Amino acid sequence: MRVAVAGLGFGRKVIVPALRATASTVVTALWHPDPQKAAAAAQAEEVQGFSEFSTLLDSDHVDAVVIATPPMVRADLARQALAAGKPVFLEKPVALSADEARQLRMQALQGELICGVDFEYRAVPLFQQLARLVQQGVLGQPWLVKLDWLMSSRADPARPWSWYARREQGGGVVGALGVHAFDLLTWLFGPVASVQARLSTAVTARPDPASGWLRNCDAEDVALIQLTFARGVVAQVNLSSVTRNGRGMWLELYGSHAQVVLGSSNQKDYVHGFTMRVARRGGALEQQEEESAHGFARTWPDGRIAPVARLLDWWAAAVGEGRPMIPGLAEGLASQMVADAVQKASATAMAVEIP
Structure with a gap:
């Protein structure tokens, strides 16, 4: 599964190496709203870089998206990814409120898209x-x-x-x-x-x-x-x-x-x-x-990578088999x-x- 990562903090430190440690996923793109930061990070990781999220979602090289941004933009990016038909893996908290989380869950259910949550x-x-x-x-x-x-x-x-x-x-x-x-x-x-x-x-x-x-x-x-x-x-x-x-x-x-x-x-x-x-x-x-x-x-050495890799592997398997991911948006909402x-x-x- 070709995966894009949104966010260059936790995203680069933990998500990228965890995805690369998982046999079922490959990192193909990074996103950050600052074009210079996106380009520099993409060059360092040898992947594509995007500063326009809609352009990333249109890419033929992106099957799914991990969203590891600060919380205030997380739900909106997830809504866009789900609307584009992309499975999503979300950092926690998944939204700023239960109402936002509930809307995300309904959108994913209606689109029959698999979403995982990083409850490590x-x-x-x-x-x-x-x-x-x-x-x-x-x-x-x-x-x-x-x-x-x-x-x-x-x-x-x-x-x-x-x-x-x-x-x-x-x-x-x-x-x-x-x-x-x-x-x-x-x-x-x-x-x-x-x-x-x-x-x-x-x-x-x-x-x-x-x-x-x-x-x-x-x-x-x-x-x-x-x-x-x-x-x-x-x-x-x-x-x-x-x-x-x-x-x-x-x-x-x-x-x-x-x-x-x-x-x-x-x-x-x-x-x-x-x-x-x-x-x-x-x-x-x-x-x-x-x-x-x-x-x-x-x-x-960074202990977070191993459990995140395990969760990402569960997510990729759930996407491949078309079944719900646990922990997913139901657990994120709860x-x-x-x-x-x-x-x-x-x-x-x-x-x-x-x-």
């Missing part, structure tokens, strides 16, 4: 192993879930202002980390029924990269969230991008029969470094080895509905139910 933790070996343990009932009756995702990437107030600082442009820790967390927990425990939340912005101004003057930040960099799942499980989710020496990502599951702790303190690589321990019926936590059935055939409910719950200081 579904493709990480120990998380796949955890999902199997939960499905097998090792926890017994799940009682409590606790997810701490405490990072320091934006703890320095001198870090320059960008779209990440603006809520209306899709910035903030809920879009960066939360949508991953919501998809992960929904994968494990089913749909979310209600949400309570408190969002805050610790770093309220950052220097403009061009002028040096301070610009306001209104996107949340701390989020305290409680999720209640339809099956009755309660989850406490704490997210932050401003925790100096933060502990990384740690997921704790407590049930009637067992406790599971899965996590990593590695803030430089959010795939490498995870460990999982299980305590059965009050016993001590015991280290679990990664099972070969879930392992990657190859890894890279995660975005929780993200929207989190914003509303924080703004109103009330619990928000999800239909």
Whole structure:
């Protein structure tokens, strides 16, 4: 499948090498709205370069499109690609609102086009192993879930202002980390029924990269969230991008029969470094080895490439076989509905139910 990549940040660092590692895909084009950047990147990657998205979609050398741009333009580009009859693979969040995500899903269904979403933790070996343990009932009756995702990437107030600082442009820790967390927990425990939340912005101004003057930040960099799942499980989710020496990502599951702790303190690589321990019926936590059935055939210094390559391979297979991709726009919509409910719950200081 001949694939074009829209976006030169994550797109070049992760998507391009992941596509090249997947036997079922080949990179044929790159897109960026700046013609000079598009041309320079295309020359470096030895592919075609485009600054007009419609021209890219008209190319005879493009069968499908990966959209790895900042969030504020993602849904519009996806709409254009779907209208041109191209399967799409989307970075998350798939849109700026659940309404946008719902429209994308309807458009894809009506056009019978396969769309994948980059929810990487579904493709990480120990998380796949955890999902199997939960499905097998090792926890017994799940009682409590606790997810701490405490990072320091934006703890320095001198870090320059960008779209990440603006809520209306899709910035903030809920879009960066939360949508991953919501998809992960929904994968494990089913749909979310209600949400309570408190969002805050610790770093309220950052220097403009061009002028040096301070610009306001209104996107949340701390989020305290409680999720209640339809099956009755309660989850406490704490997210932050401003925790100096933060502990990384740690997921704790407590049930009637067992406790599971899965996590990593590695803030430089959010795939490498995870460990999982299980305590059965009050016993001590015991280290679990990664099972070969879930392992990657190859890894890279950038840990993101291996799970993204796995997801892209699933996407290409789904396109080839004409069947839905999981995770796809249904999962993207479900995660975005929780993200929207989190914003509303924080703004109103009330619990928000999800239909």
